[in-house]
Amino acid sequence: MKDLIFKSESVQDTEKFADRIATLIKKHDLILLKGELGSGKTTFTRSIINSKYFANDINHIVPSPTFNLLQIYEFGNRKIGHADLYRVQNKEEITVLDLQKIVDEGSLIVEWPEIIDSSISANILNINFEIHNNSINLLVEDGGGWKDRIRSISFKS
Ligand SMILES: Nc1ncnc2c1ncn2[C@@H]1O[C@H](COP(=O)(O)OP(=O)(O)OP(=O)(O)O)[C@@H](O)[C@H]1O
Ligand SMILES: [Mg+2]
Incomplete structure (x- = not known):
């Protein structure tokens, strides 16, 4: 069951929703982004990292983690990681990260998280990106520790 569905009709919509999620992110959060190629996972992640809750600089450029698997950003006392596990072949590559x-x-945001086992202890937010004809639907689901925060979004929308 999905806790919230956000319909994004533009990159700006996705960025706006990411900004809203960014307000809610705390230490010990793990955000898992699933969905087909080009469905907006990186767009969403970059918006969070560039938001005023993290980089606080609209011109801050976040490099693509595709080849590095993982990038870690530190803004003052806030740390956020961005992993893209699309190219990972085996679990040993994950262990070293x-x-x-x-x-x-x-906190940590992971694209293509299917290869991660469930052993990470964290508050988990699952978002599935689904491409439709004229929109991308973001299906948001609590994976443990996000229920109240998701509810706070839906009440405002
Ligand atoms: N509503 C939308 N939200 C986000 N991106 C959109 C939207 N509509 C079109 N796009 C376009 O779709 C592309 C999404 O690319 P992005 O790299 O964010 O996807 P991704 O899910 O990270 O892909 P990959 O699985 O390859 O990592 C961008 O080129 C963006 O401009
Ligand atoms: Mg991506």
């Missing part, structure tokens, strides 16, 4: 450490020290 020590994703648990990032979640312990800050």
Whole structure:
């Protein structure tokens, strides 16, 4: 069951929704982004990192993590990681990234998270990106620890 569905009809819509999620992110959060190629996962992630809750600079450029698997950003005392596991072939490549450490020290957003096992201890937010004819639907679901926060979004919309 989905807790919230956000219909995005433009890149700006996705950016606006990301900004709203950014207001809610706390230490120990793990945000898992699933969905087909080109469905807006990186667009969403960059908006969060560039938002005033993190980079606080609209011109801040977030490099693509596709080839590095993981980028970690530190803004003052806030730390946020962005992993893209699309190219990962085996679980050993994940082990060395020590994703648990990032979640312990800050928050982490993961694209293509299917290969991660469920051993990471965190508050989890699942977002599935679904491409439709004229929109992209973001299906938002609590994975443990996000229920009240998701509810706070839906009440405002
Ligand atoms: N409503 C929308 N929200 C987000 N992106 C959109 C939307 N409509 C069109 N786009 C376009 O779709 C593309 C999304 O690319 P993006 O890299 O964010 O996807 P992705 O899910 O990260 O892909 P990948 O699985 O390859 O990492 C961008 O070129 C963007 O301009
Ligand atoms: Mg991407």
